[in-house]
Amino acid sequence: MPGITKFATGLTADLDAVTAGLSLPFSSGPVEGNVNRIKMIKRQMYGRAGFDLLRKRVPLST
Numbered sequence: 877m878p879g880i881t882k883f884a885t886g887l888t889a890d891l892d893a894v895t896a897g898l899s900l901p902f903s904s905g906p907v908e909g910n911v912n913r914i915k916m917i918k919r920q921m922y923g924r925a926g927f928d929l930l931r932k933r934v935p936l937s938t
Contacts, residue, residue: 887894
C-alpha cells in the first residue's frame with residue numbers, strides 16, 4: 877500500500893513536529909478557521925456563485 881507507506885515515512889521523518897503537535901497545549905484551530913472562511917469567500921467571488929451571493933455571505937461570516 878504505497879499511500880500508507882509514504883504517509884508513515886513522512887510522519888517518521890518529522891517525528892519531532894508530530895510529537896509536539898500531539899503533546900503541547902497549543903492549537904492552530906482559530907487560524908485554520910479564518911483561513912477556511914477566506915477560502916470560502918474567494919471561491920464564491922471567483923466561482924459560479926458570483927458577486928450577489930458573495931455580498932450575502934461576507935457579513936454572515938465575519
